[in-house]
Amino acid sequence: MAHRSNQAVASQEQPAPQAPDDPPPPRRFLIGWTTAIMALVASTAGVMLALWLLRFPIAAFFIGSALSERGAEADFQIADITLNRAVLSNVRFGSENAPDAAIPRLEARWAWSGLSPRLTGLYVTSPRLRARMDAAGRISAGSLDRLGGGPPGRRRPSLPAIELEIEDGQALIEAPFGALTATFHAAGTLGTNFSALARIAEASRPGQTHALDRGSAELVIVSRDDTIAARLTADVARLVWQGAVLEDAHVRLLARAPLDLARYDVEAAWRLASIDAPSITGNRLSGAIGGEAMVRENSLEPEVWQGQARVNAGALALASNEITSARIDVRIDGREAQGNGRWSLAGESFNGLAMVAQRPNAAGEFTFDLRGDERLNGQAQLALTQAQLNNEAQESLRATFPDLPTAPVGPTFDRAEHALDVAADRFNLTLPLTMDADESGFRLRITEAAEARAASGAVLRLSPLRQDTPALVAEFPSTTVHGAIALELSGGGAPTAALLLDTLDWSPSAPFEADGTLTLSNWSADGASIAANELNIGIAISPQGIGRIDLQGPARVTGPLGEGEVRDMVADLDLAVLWNPGWRVVPNRGCIPIRLGGIDAAGLSFHNGAFSLCALDGALIAADAQRNLSGGFNIRGLGLNGRMAGEHGAPARLSAANVIGRFRGRTGDVTLAVEAQTPSLRIDMAEGRPLAIAMQRATANAHIANNTWRVDGQFDSGSLADPTLPGSVSTITGRWSAAPDENDGPIIRVEAGEALLTANRPASEEERPLFNPLRLTNVDASVRNGRIEATGQILLADRARQLAQFVAQHMIDEGTGDARVIAESIVFGNDLQPYEITEQARGMVENMRGPASLNANILWTRDAITSNGRVGLNGVSLATSTIPVVRDVRGEIYFDNLFELTTPPGQQITVGELNPGIAVHNGRVSFQLLPEQQVSIERAEFDFASGILAMAPTTIRLGAEETQFILTLRDVDAAELINTFEIPDLAATGTVEGNFPLLLTRRSAFIQNGVLRASTEGGTIAYTGNAGGDAAGPARIAFDALRNFRYDALSLTLDGDLNGEVVSSIEFSGHNAGGAVDLGQIAPIPGVGSVTVRGVPFDFNVRVSAPFRSLAQTAATITDPTALLNRAQGDDSEDEDQEGATERTEPVDQGGPGTR
């Protein structure tokens, strides 16, 4: 049957029926009226028949039964009855006092065709009807509703073509907002020229739940050409109906049917300015409804029917989902109680379900079966194009990815957030739904994949987890949701994620619960990545929004760590993330075992490591409602093996007994206080050369705020051991900090560092430590781009006496570096002695006085440490084991190896005075220090008695028990010599030279047969003292000779200890240059008298064995020159005399200790 789409109403004010899913009240309204009319007409036919037979009672009986047959009991009196006319009075349907219909006078006329009467006209005067409109809008005319039903199976009732006249009709409609009265009248013959008019004048009925404001209605019925048509128009300014407020509503309804009621069609149009109801609000609404039905043969029920409806709305909101310029179309085809339909919805824009979209559209079909349990089922396809998440949803999406730039998950979270952010700006959403309803409730199902496809290429698919069950089932009115879904995200730069939830349940009062697995793959961002394979996930969110997610299974993370990197960190997760109030991350078993594939940090690169990360005071990290952070972690038994950075980095191992980290501050301004207990770093610098650094405690407070970071901390009682170092470094303490420099590389700084440098323990009792404990203080260091630079001071630990400053640098990659140790002035004296610097100087160098300077360079590579330096002596005096007095040593010594204390040749120093037993001055020494404390003296010359005392080149060993020198004297002035030895009463001229071996021991300075000779031109010697005053005999001669003795040859032999007994013999020969010498006493030649001899050659052989210094006193006490006598008597046997003279000479026993 062709659908007639005749637009009954002008197009611009296009009234539209209300939403498709509940049957439009005006159609019900229409059915009510037509049955009422039909019921009225049919009853009058019965009246005529009865009248004719038995007149009144039978008529009454027949009319009564006819009426009851048509389901309406009526009371009436028959006023008159004739062959073809009957007049009833006081016809009353319904109860006595509140009749549904009261008709004072009803006249029926009929004509006879053969024996069967045919009703020809009906004349009703001032009928009074009463109808009620219930809260649901259904109109019932009480008992009249049952009219026209009639038993099924007989022929379908139809409208007789009779003349119908109604005068002064009034109907009282009791509506929830109050009663309305309608007046109506009609005239004419049905099917040819009948017309009727009913009108409700404009009326207002104020009320709370129901109110009417300026409502009016008009019903016009016209019947021609065997059809009957009715037009209803109703206008309301404002209608309040159970919480729904309609304003400025207009309805126009047209209905047509042939008299035999074989089919009918209806068209209606309505317009509404605005509607505000609990679940629907809208404005500028309009709609049209059209429908036709073929009626069944034997009853008024439709056999085949179809209808379509359209609604337009300027803005329509269904449960706070707003559609602008919405257009809804519904089309239904039915056969008896079953039918199917299609609907579509389109709009200009959609704002709801946390989305904003353009041109939303939805379409669907449905079938229904009104018989039995009224089953309805259908499916629909929703589509939103150019949709985007609204700002609030985008904000919460961004908030789910915390901004942690320096953490391993930083870049990956950032990439995911960016990808989802872009995707959320523009996507198309398609959502296929199926619906079914029965008397138990209404169910919405998602059985096929719903998809959100973003312009950026990201796709989010929600599909059933298992083929046989729907993804989601939402049941109403119990409003529960359950299902098993597979939520897959991929593309557009977003991570590929598959969240398979095999149980999902929600209902308003119960918490939302879901369990399943989560798989994450190709989630990477410039090197960083996160992956997880079938992580068990459990989600539970209470109605009040208190939520918890449990994650269980291994996750693999690679990503940056500050400036370094973490590779393949596998955390065996078993943790819960709880939120509201605030949020907390809590490991369910207290600790999370973590394995590291590799970690690069601060110049170190480790390739494997394992530790367990345990929560501290309950949560790894937590934030309260005011976003204050708390919680922390505790890493027990940290152990990382790896190598230093750089391609040939040395193998290294980092470990710590316990690392505790505590989070403080607020999100966005995070402080992480880390304390490592007994951290230690061991680097195998070279074969068999492990560098071990261990601390008792090291702290680090990392402060991360608006994408910059700073770390500062302390370390204390640390130690550093390196077998190539001459000592070990201990009690290391100090403050350190790290922060990004201008181009974002980290600088690590150490301030106020302190350490104790202790020499290695000597191998045996026979050795002493290389140096006493030194303290490094005010050590400031910085580590940047693999380069360590440090400065500081070196003090003697004992009494913190300042010794030197140092400036050092070290290249971590190559393991090479150098240090300069500078001491402008180390002043030795009572406050500082060499043995206080090194025990090895004790018993070697004592009584040191005066300033020295040091400028040392220490260089080290991976394999060895070398050193060189300059030592300045600026007027230093000292005592050594073999030379008790050394004064005013000046000069700069260059050491080519400071550890071995060796120098290149040609080191020059000057010595103010040297006194191994005899003082020599103004020495100029050039020497070379050789290994094992050997000294090669290249040249040494001292001023001695205005001449030169020179030391022949020799090599001596410092600290040896004895040291052998060969000394030569040149140009020594005799007078100076005498003066040097403070010999009183003696004067001499001439110069003396010669050499003598000197053996220096710890106690003495032995001269072994040293021989000094006067130079060839000789000189004079004169004793000016008066010691020989009473001398006689040979002594007298000797003294007289010595008054002024001119010698041409003088030799002095010395033997003995300069510090004690020196046996020295002086032999000089020459003439008696002074006064005459009276030989009388020597050679008493009779009669000669005193014989004075001038210029007599004397050989003086003087042997003196006395302390060198007291040599002078001996000159004053020459006694008993008997030997002289022999000489004078010309005893020829030279040699024999020699012996003889010496033997007979009586030693002058002074009783000095030296005589033994």
Added chain:
Amino acid sequence: CIPVQIQAPDEPIEINLNVNIRQEVIVRLERDAEELLQQNEDLF
């Protein structure tokens, strides 16, 4: 009287002398010794 010409003997007159240290030096140093002991308690 008669000038006597004595030929200076060609052989030099040889004077041999042995001299030894004297006793009182020790005595003289006794006071110094006591002084050194008192001034350098740490050494003795």
Added chain:
Amino acid sequence: NDSALSAARAAGQIGEQADGYLGFVPGATISADLRGRVEQNNIRRRALYTQRATQRSASVNEMAAAVACEVFQGRIAVGERYRNEGGQWRQRTASNPVEVPGFCTD
């Protein structure tokens, strides 16, 4: 004075000598540290003797001997060992007093 030296003195490892210096008792085991301390003491003594001897125009050994006399006459405790003028090592005990060198004047 130096506690290590006085301990070694008491232990009979070292003792005063007639020449004014400290000596090692033959047979005693002498650590490098003790050896260093004795040498240090003797260097300082020799420097004192040298300076004072120069002031007195006496010889160093004389000065040393003079000090030895003072030490032998009062600074050798019972039980300590010493080396007499003849070079023999003796031990002062309650029964045998210190053999003061002949050159000392009492």
